[in-house]
Amino acid sequence: SSSKILIKGGTVVNAHQQEIADVYIEDGIIVAVKPSIKVSDDVTVLDATGKFVMPGGIDPHTHLGMEFMGTQSVDDFFSGQAAALAGGTTMHIDFVIPVNGSLSAGLEAYKDKAKKSCMDYGFHMAITKWDEIVSREMEIMVKEQGINSFKFFMAYKGALMINDELLLEGLKKCKSLGALAMVHAENGDAVFEGQKKMIELGITGPEGHALSRPPVLEGEATARAIRLAGFVNTPLYVVHVMSTDAMEEIARARKSGQRVIGEPVVSGLVLDDSGIWDPDFTTAAKYVMSPPIRASGHDKALQAALSTGILQLVGTDHCVFNSTQKAFGIDDFRKIPNGVNGIEERMHLVWDTMVESGQISVTDYVRLTSTECARIFNIYPRKGAILAGSDADIIIFNPSSSFEITTRSHHSRSDTNVFEGKRGKGKVEVTIAGGRVLWNNGELNVVPGSGKFIKMPPYSYLFGGIDKADAKYLSSLQAPVKRSKAAT
Ligand code: DUC
Numbered sequence: 457s458s459s460k461i462l463i464k465g466g467t468v469v470n471a472h473q474q475e476i477a478d479v480y481i482e483d484g485i486i487v488a489v490k491p492s493i494k495v496s497d498d499v500t501v502l503d504a505t506g507k508f509v510m511p512g513g514i515d516p517h518t519h520l521g522m523e524f525m526g527t528q529s530v531d532d533f534f535s536g537q538a539a540a541l542a543g544g545t546t547m548h549i550d551f552v553i554p555v556n557g558s559l560s561a562g563l564e565a566y567k568d569k570a571k572k573s574c575m576d577y578g579f580h581m582a583i584t585k586w587d588e589i590v591s592r593e594m595e596i597m598v599k600e601q602g603i604n605s606f607k608f609f610m611a612y613k614g615a616l617m618i619n620d621e622l623l624l625e626g627l628k629k630c631k632s633l634g635a636l637a638m639v640h641a642e643n644g645d646a647v648f649e650g651q652k653k654m655i656e657l658g659i660t661g662p663e664g665h666a667l668s669r670p671p672v673l674e675g676e677a678t679a680r681a682i683r684l685a686g687f688v689n690t691p692l693y694v695v696h697v698m699s700t701d702a703m704e705e706i707a708r709a710r711k712s713g714q715r716v717i718g719e720p721v722v723s724g725l726v727l728d729d730s731g732i733w734d735p736d737f738t739t740a741a742k743y744v745m746s747p748p749i750r751a752s753g754h755d756k757a758l759q760a761a762l763s764t765g766i767l768q769l770v771g772t773d774h775c776v777f778n779s780t781q782k783a784f785g786i787d788d789f790r791k792i793p794n795g796v797n798g799i800e801e802r803m804h805l806v807w808d809t810m811v812e813s814g815q816i817s818v819t820d821y822v823r824l825t826s827t828e829c830a831r832i833f834n835i836y837p838r839k840g841a842i843l844a845g846s847d848a849d850i851i852i853f854n855p856s857s858s859f860e861i862t863t864r865s866h867h868s869r870s871d872t873n874v875f876e877g878k879r880g881k882g883k884v885e886v887t888i889a890g891g892r893v894l895w896n897n898g899e900l901n902v903v904p905g906s907g908k909f910i911k912m913p914p915y916s917y918l919f920g921g922i923d924k925a926d927a928k929y930l931s932s933l934q935a936p937v938k939r940s941k942a943a944t
């Protein structure tokens with residue numbers, strides 16, 4: 457591949473506008489975006505006439521090579537990213553899991569996993585316990601390591617789960633650092649009860665997973681996290697919003713002016729729970745993720761919420777396990793490793809479900825697959841835009857072509873695909889990442905070690921004006937009421 461590329465004649469789409477223009481790239485950076493750019497003949501020219509030229513997708517939520525539930529997710533930083541590139545995603549943000557509560561040990565482990573990267577990536581950090589060392593390490597992560605978001609698990613009792621006291625400490629610490637607090641919002645104590653009840657009833661199959669953690673538990677935890685973040689006055693990001701219950705809590709909070717971001721994932725947007733009821737264990741188990749994929753109706757409500765701005769961006773929670781790993785839970789759904797795919801399918805499925813169906817515009821599509829993620833994690837306009845000076849992470853998308861999803865043709869290492877057989881309009885024909893053509897009409901050309909870690913600075917736009925709000929709150933407080941000593 458050449459380090460000089462001209463993309464000719466396409467419709468260049470950014471979140472704020474679309475226009476017919478050429479895009480000229482040199483050494484990984486977009487140099488110019490304007491009509492009729494003339495170049496010398498050492499430049500690779502790609503014709504995009506009749507096609508959309510859009511910022512590469514950014515997936516805000518993945519778990520590559522994650523050690524989880526006694527095993528490890530099978531797509532690592534190479535295979536998961538290769539799949540992403542084949543589907544038009546050029547950057548992802550993965551969750552570092554601390555090692556025995558140590559953030560720095562967790563980060564070292566993830567830096568190691570990420571050495572084989574073939575596209576750019578960033579890190580969120582999970583917080584799984586609380587003490588002075590963790591508090592101090594959070595500061596180091598933000599100030600020295602380029603991590604500006606921390607995730608708190610309100611579920612996975614006995615493993616990753618934190619209680620309200622820790623969540624409050626974490627929210628305060630995030631606020632003091634200008635870092636974004638993220639929550640996996642399910643009531644972990646109630647899920648634990650629900651699971652025991654299912655087993656007592658003899659419901660040991662994958663459907664027990666969904667039955668044990670209904671939407672009400674996601675709604676409750678979402679409401680609680682939102683209220684606690686409101687009490688602390690710091691922004692909150694709710695990951696994998698799977699239910700109407702959780703979405704409505706976000707809608708209410710945003711309407712009142714609270715800074716809450718809601719991230720649906722592609723499985724929750726396009727699937728319903730019918731798969732988990734399949735009589736075949738392997739088929740049913742592939743749909744097991746947390747929070748669960750909900751009954752029909754939640755999917756449509758989440759789509760509507762995306763189109764009206766209640767939800768702001770789409771992730772995947774890509775975390776895949778093979779059938780042999782899913783089979784750990786053949787006699788007990790609690791042992792089925794949680795996770796589904798999506799990193800390769802997200803761009804196509806969001807296009808088909810949201811744009812092709814007429815629910816959103818093409819500029820909206822760019823906003824919720826790329827630009828808004830870059831803004832929230834404070835790397836815009838380096839990422840998430842086709843502007844002079846931005847990184848050359850670009851897709852050429854043919855709206856007249858079509859896609860079909862099959863395990864046979866996907867690039868993930870997983871031996872199943874929850875979107876098996878789905879087809880629709882639109883196709884990512886070319887993916888350019890870091891100024892190189894890595895996917896070209898079915899040919900993937902990726903090099904391990906070529907991806908870069910993207911540092912994400914604190915104090916995104918979500919923190920704008922928060923000091924003022926705090927000052928207003930403090931000045932509104934009354935001085936203590938003066939009382940005379942009680943008569944004796
Ligand atoms: N949910 C999943 O399904 N997998 C990974 C972690 C999570 O919260």
Ligand code: ZN
Pocket residue numbers: 457458459
């Ligand atoms: Zn070259």
Ligand code: ZN
Pocket residue numbers: 640695696746747
């Ligand atoms: Zn989660």
Ligand code: ZN
Pocket residue numbers: 517518519773
């Ligand atoms: Zn996740």
